[in-house]
Amino acid sequence: xxxxxxxxxxxxxxxxxxxxxxxxxxxxxxxxxxxxxxxxxxxxxxxxxxxxxxxxxxxxxxxxxxxxxxxxxxxxxxxxxxxxxxxxxxxxxxxxxxxxxxxxxxxxxxxxxxxxxxxxxxxxxxxxxxxxxxxxxxxxxxxxxxxxxxxxxxxxxxxxxxxxxxxxxxxxxxxxxxxxxxxxxxxxxxxxxxxxxxxxxxxxxxxxxxxxxxxxxxxxxxxxxxxxxxxxxxxxxxxxxxxxxxxxxxxxxxxxxxxxxxxxxxxxxxxxxxxxxxxxxxxxxxxxxxxxxxxxxxxxxxxxxxxxxxxxxxxxxxxxxxxxxxxxxxxxx
Amino acid sequence: xxxxxxxxxxxxxxxxxxxxxxxxxxxxxxxxxxxxxxxxxxxxxxxxxxxxxxxxxxxxxxxxxxxxxxxxxxxxxxxxxxxxxxxxxxxxxxxxxxxxxxxxxxxxxxxxxxxxxxxxxxxxxxxxxxxxxxxxxxxxxxxxxxxxxxxxxxxxxxxxxxxxxxxxxxxxxxxxxxxxxxxxxxxxxxxxxxxxxxxxxxxxxxxxxxxxxxxxxxxxxxxxxxxxxxxxxxxxxxxxxxxxxxxxxxxxxxxxxxxxxxxxxxxxxxxxxxxxxxxxxxxxxxxxxxxxxxxxxxxxxxxxx
Numbered sequence: 001x002x003x004x005x006x007x008x009x010x011x012x013x014x015x016x017x018x019x020x021x022x023x024x025x026x027x028x029x030x031x032x033x034x035x036x037x038x039x040x041x042x043x044x045x046x047x048x049x050x051x052x053x054x055x056x057x058x059x060x061x062x063x064x065x066x067x068x069x070x071x072x073x074x075x076x077x078x079x080x081x082x083x084x085x086x087x088x089x090x091x092x093x094x095x096x097x098x099x100x101x102x103x104x105x106x107x108x109x110x111x112x113x114x115x116x117x118x119x120x121x122x123x124x125x126x127x128x129x130x131x132x133x134x135x136x137x138x139x140x141x142x143x144x145x146x147x148x149x150x151x152x153x154x155x156x157x158x159x160x161x162x163x164x165x166x167x168x169x170x171x172x173x174x175x176x177x178x179x180x181x182x183x184x185x186x187x188x189x190x191x192x193x194x195x196x197x198x199x200x201x202x203x204x205x206x207x208x209x210x211x212x213x214x215x216x217x218x219x220x221x222x223x224x225x226x227x228x229x230x231x232x233x234x235x236x237x238x239x240x241x242x243x244x245x246x247x248x249x250x251x252x253x254x255x256x257x258x259x260x261x262x263x264x265x266x267x268x269x270x271x272x273x274x275x276x277x278x279x280x281x282x283x284x285x286x287x288x289x290x291x292x293x294x295x296x297x298x299x300x301x302x303x304x305x306x307x308x309x310x311x312x313x314x315x316x317x318x319x320x321x322x323x324x325x326x327x328x329x330x331x332x333x
Numbered sequence: 334x335x336x337x338x339x340x341x342x343x344x345x346x347x348x349x350x351x352x353x354x355x356x357x358x359x360x361x362x363x364x365x366x367x368x369x370x371x372x373x374x375x376x377x378x379x380x381x382x383x384x385x386x387x388x389x390x391x392x393x394x395x396x397x398x399x400x401x402x403x404x405x406x407x408x409x410x411x412x413x414x415x416x417x418x419x420x421x422x423x424x425x426x427x428x429x430x431x432x433x434x435x436x437x438x439x440x441x442x443x444x445x446x447x448x449x450x451x452x453x454x455x456x457x458x459x460x461x462x463x464x465x466x467x468x469x470x471x472x473x474x475x476x477x478x479x480x481x482x483x484x485x486x487x488x489x490x491x492x493x494x495x496x497x498x499x500x501x502x503x504x505x506x507x508x509x510x511x512x513x514x515x516x517x518x519x520x521x522x523x524x525x526x527x528x529x530x531x532x533x534x535x536x537x538x539x540x541x542x543x544x545x546x547x548x549x550x551x552x553x554x555x556x557x558x559x560x561x562x563x564x565x566x567x568x569x570x571x572x573x574x575x576x577x578x579x580x581x582x583x584x585x586x587x588x589x590x591x592x593x594x595x596x597x598x599x600x601x602x603x604x605x606x607x608x609x610x611x612x613x614x615x616x617x618x619x620x621x622x623x624x625x626x627x628x629x630x631x632x633x634x635x636x637x638x
Contacts, residue, residue, distance in 0.1 A: 107473060
């Protein structure tokens with residue numbers, strides 16, 4: 001079998017003949033990697049996931065998972081994948097254990113097997129002691145964990161996670177990351193996830209595709225993407241008024257220098273090593289460095305460069321949506 | 334993995350799991366379960382006993398002052414017995430039985446079934462709104478199974494309710510027909526199962542694309558009362574205006590109610606054309622089959638994200 005677990009060519013989804021939600025995207029996901037789709041709401045992340053897990057039919061293009069075509073062999077695809085949706089979809093009127101057994105039944109797994117698996121999975125996410133409690137009594141974090149293991153009941157080779165840590169507190173978020181890493185390491189699972197959290201994509205994903213308005217802007221490892229920005233930024237100020245731009249440019253590893261007001265913005269590879277070199281060179285020429293700071297490139301800058309906007313305001317809107325969702329859920333009870 | 338061989342390849346796998354999920358929401362919730370049982374008691378106890386149509390034909394309805402000179406005791410007795418005879422004939426002609434309560438109680442079986450079936454549309458919309466439907470659609474379960482599970486859970490609930498309605502009716506004084514045996518109850522369950530399959534399929538089909546909970550509620554409000562009143566559930570068809578008779582005669586609930594009455598309360602020779610027990614079953618069975626096929630086929634196209 002080839003190393004490519006997911007293969008996508010020109011995948012496109014047009015809603016109502018007008019709205020181009022996903023616009024001819026191409027990518028491959030390799031065996032055992034965590035591949036992330038990073039982008040704001042409405043960028044086409046969930047639509048792409050929905051096509052890959054056979055919930056939506058592509059308007060155009062092809063995609064295969066483990067060699068099975070998503071359009072033609074959808075039962076094979078469904079059998080080999082797991083899906084953890086954005087919302088809490090577990091049935092609130094059933095217990096956690098009953099929910100897992102129900103999931104197992106949907107995959108046609110025999111009771112004898114599914115009972116043991118459900119207990120194992122509940123142990124894995126520390127829900128075993130709550131297994132006979134109704135899901136409506138679970139906290140947000142517990143429900144998220146239950147969703148995660150529901151997606152694992154059929155022992156999928158590929159797991160799809162749609163915004164796995166949306167609306168979770170920091171502690172639960174880190175626990176989720178560790179769990180996802182464990183799935184990759186212990187079970188050699190391939191993971192495809194979407195997120196709009198930069199730090200999540202940075203910390204968790206082996207490779208990231210930045211998607212905006214249905215198009216993939218760039219694909220690479222977090223390091224590659226950040227490296228593509230031209231290195232670290234050293235901000236520096238000196239005592240004298242003399243313009244040292246041309247002088248600094250000649251120092252080794254310095255890529256670019258810009259003067260802004262009283263400060264010099266120096267782009268340099270490997271900033272930790274280059275900064276002392278610059279100070280030393282300036283001292284030898286008789287300049288006194290009064291201020292210096294070093295900034296590593298962040299994914300936010302990468303994001304800004306490729307999409308022309310910051311993800312910060314998008315995140316705030318999302319939290320508001322989440323709160324609304326919870327209100328709706330409560331109103332139902 | 335070694336467990337892989339134990340995965341079912343049956344096309345209908347997951348049917349019982351999904352059906353049981355819907356049933357659990359009902360029998361594991363004590364309040365809802367209790368209300369299901371209370372509903373026929375309240376309806377029959379209040380509505381059934383209030384429509385005491387038989388009492389119209391009683392000697393008490395004729396004040397003694399109407400006669401001049403006053404009747405002798407013997408004459409009074411004669412009048413009273415002739416009115417009672419008249420009442421029996423009129424009631425038997427109109428309703429097939431001498432007491433309206435028995436007639437109406439069996440109509441309640443149809444009404445309870447209709448109400449249960451109409452709720453199946455609500456459950457489809459809930460599953461869609463809460464994302465449960467999407468999760469199920471991402472598993473190997475077929476859309477046919479998803480629809481059939483809703484239909485099946487609704488039909489099983491209806492059978493239970495029909496049982497409760499019959500028990501309550503017996504407590505309130507249901508008069509059995511001469512043909513009644515224990516097997517008649519099984520016949521009632523069978524016809525209730527069929528009609529509920531048919532009606533649920535239609536209510537589900539209408540709500541396949543609905544995303545708001547108001548939609549199935551509006552559908553229920555629009556259809557349930559007209560459907561039940563344009564049938565023989567509470568009033569005999571042959572006493573309706575002729576154009577309404579035409580509608581009532583195609584209403585599958587008329588055939589359901591007729592079958593229930595023939596099985597439970599009618600004696601030989603009772604019940605009217607065009608109904609007969611085998612034809613009732615054939616009609617309702619055909620309705621169930623056609624509706625279920627419509628619901629399933631529409632789901633292939635419309636039960637998507």
